[in-house]
Amino acid sequence: MPKSFLGNPALDHAVAGFTAGAVSTIILHPLDLIKTRFQADDSIKSLSKRHFGATFNTLRSIVHKEGIIGLYRGISPNLAGSTASWGFYFYWYDLIKRWMANGDKLTKLSATQHLLASAEAGAITVFMTNPFWVVKTRMCITSRKDPEAYKGLIDGLYQIAKYEGIRGLYKGLVPGLLGVSNGALQFMFYEEMKKWRLRISPEEDRERLDNIEYILVAGSSKTIANVATYPYQLIRTRLNNQKFVIKYNGVIDAIRKVYSSEGFLGFYKGLAPNTLRVLPGTCTTFLVYENMSAFFRKHARFDE
Template identity: 90%
Template sequence: MPKSFLGNSALDNAVAGFTAGAVSTIILHPLDLVKTRFQVDDSIKSLRERHFGATFNALRTIARKEGLIGLYRGVSPNLAGSTASWGFYFYWYDLIKRWMANGDKLTKLSAAQHLLASAEAGAITVFMTNPLWVVKTRMCVTSRKDPDAYKGLIAKYEGIRGLYKGLIPGLFGVSNGAVHFMFYEEMKKWRLKIAPEKDRERLDNIEYILVAGSSKTIAIVATYPYQLIRTRLNNQKFVIKYNGVIDTIKKVYSAEGFLGFYKGLAPNILRVLPSTCTTFLVYENMCAFFRKHA
């Protein structure tokens, strides 16, 4: 058994992931707010306006109309969702990897095993946290001054099913984490192969940033459309009604074309890359701290 600070390596990973998710969410929530509002905008003309500059314009507009506090609209469910997601994800990921390794070194796992372990951990996490993301989306797409702002209890007015809207595309989104973690683990193994004299327990901080950023970029480009579909299903304030995943795909493609599936990609990249790098940097350093003081 590996050394553990909290008595269980999976629990160490959960606490490290929880802390990492909290830090990155608090720092970068405003960009997530803009990304969400871009995603729910189903107007055709907005396609020409979605570029990196539009992200900063949107931030200025929100701050001017709603105040600086408006940039943190929906931060509570986002914080709860992010911390819970990262905590549960790393907990299950560590448990599944160690079960697959069967007592052998985790570095012996293949790319396919890392892909499967991260996919399984992601699926479990989605089921556990989907309600938090529904609440977060409802809050992010309205302002505090909006008379139509969502004030009711979702479960009360829409039933338990209302808390699980967007679950199917959320499960599709497990592919994002699976691809990300597979490349992340393989890049770390590659680093050890070309520099075996370095500490095998951890990379340098710059290496963590480069590895996390590179692997996440690949995953974002490959799987981004599911996020837009999930956001459209989570939010119901549309002229167009979306009824399920297939119906949403058809309507988005018909009205907005292929590029419609990539609305909000610019603010998503701006947010996700620093968020991912921050999350993994905090996570890996906390794990190193736990190992050192186990």
């Protein structure tokens, strides 16, 4: 077994991912809330809300009506979902990569192998965390003063399970699985960019990038993946929401109706606040993850 801090390399990666997800979510949840509300708004009038100025106007409106605490509506399911997602994702990603490498160095994996490993890890993670995202979406699009609003993560899970059953907890699963392509593309570009940077580095035997390089690589890979796959996030949000101006009957019906009533750009509602959130969010997540992973390797207690 390779060197490990917690007794298993995959567990080291899981804890690093769990921590990274928590830090990123706590810092950037308000922007995630705005993005979710933009995505869930299926009125034609809301098409004017695509510009960055609307993001700050909406933030100001929420603070005025609900106070600062209103910006953290839905933080509990978001925190649970993000920490669990990143933790599970890195755990399965590391296990699958080691299985593919068959004992060889992980850096020798091809771009295709990285794409497959991240896609498989993402699919497993989606199945495990989907209920959290359903609750998070519904909490983010409702005010605390709404009599039908969930009081928190546990209350949301209980009410959905009670009134909608298991099927309700897995609303939006299909677009969620389609969204695995986002993480797959991101990790493929991330791994390939890291290999390229280390390969052209003048320092010999360099095993990791510096913090600025991690930020640049993480931001670049996420931007490419996000623009390519953003529409699935909007479709997933519409299916997770139970209060529609337009009724949607599944993924294909939602795609057809969004395009019919809002046009192609309708698939990119909320892209501005999403961009504001995912770039610092991704950079923060990967920076924390890479530094924690390096700490675990440096202080490994369990040798081969």
